[in-house]
Amino acid sequence: AVGTPKFKRIMLKVSGEALAGSRGFGLDPSVLESIAAEVQQAHSRGIQVAITIGGGNYWRGQQAWEGIERATADYVGMLATVMNAMCMQAALEKLGVPTRVQTAIEMKEVAEPYIRRRAIRHLEAGRVVVFGAGTGNPYFTTDTAAALRAAEMNAEVFLKATKVDGVYTCDPVKHPDTARRYDRLSYRRVAQEGLQVMDETAITLCKENSIPVIVFNALAPGNILRAAMGEDVGTVVGE
Ligand code: UDP
Secondary structure, rough: OOOOOOEEEEEEEEEHHHHHHHHHOOOHHHHHHHHHHHHHHHHHHOOOOEEOOOOOOOOOOOHHHOOOHHHHHHHHHHHHHHHHHHHHHHHHHOOOOOOEEEEEEEEEEOOOOOOOHHHHHHOOOOOOOEEEOOOOOOOHHHHHHHHHHHHOOOOEEEEEEEEEOOOEEEOOOOOOOOOEEOOOOHHHHHHHOOOOOOOOHHHHHHHOOOOOEEEEEEOOOOOOHHHHHHHOEEEEEEE
């Protein structure tokens, strides 16, 4: 990716599932390092990068056992995201990128609490900010947390780094002959057709704040940087 970046400030959502790589559980350090390397390249081009990290590689509140209350299970899930956030910080700092973690659940021995104006200040000062603990509330997702923080940070775009290269008409694994990838989609069409982009709360927040969402494959080398630079890498969901 060469040229001038299209965006000044981006929100990158990294799912826990992506961090697990082919292991399916926990963290694959090589995935973490390659994501960090691309963030470093975007950062070195002057792009302000905020990252929201998921936790599905360790825990999903909805999938915990029956005997545990959903809210409790969700809090455990939020704690899982903090582990990922701290590892992302370590990977970025190893590459010389100044990074702060802010958590929506206070844990001040390991990270700053979320303070909106301080987070913006970090971005302006050239620090990457990694948001952990989701929204701090059960019954939400880290996609929603990323959309919320994107709006709060005035990010110009929501980059949804996933394991697929965009949004399809139907499941490309089940229907390889008929599945077609969308280049562009409207928020309205995503809602009307129930297309799998992210949960409705998250997409609604992006729509209401006119933040385009780019769904792309984070595991293909160079894609995070290309997406950050504003190149076409997947499906763009917008007005
Ligand atoms: N979670 C939550 N509130 C939030 C964000 C996350 O309760 O604001 C919990 C929820 O249980 C979720 C888990 O944390 O299953 C891990 O987050 P998520 O599933 O969004 O991670 P990802 O799919 O991105 O890895």
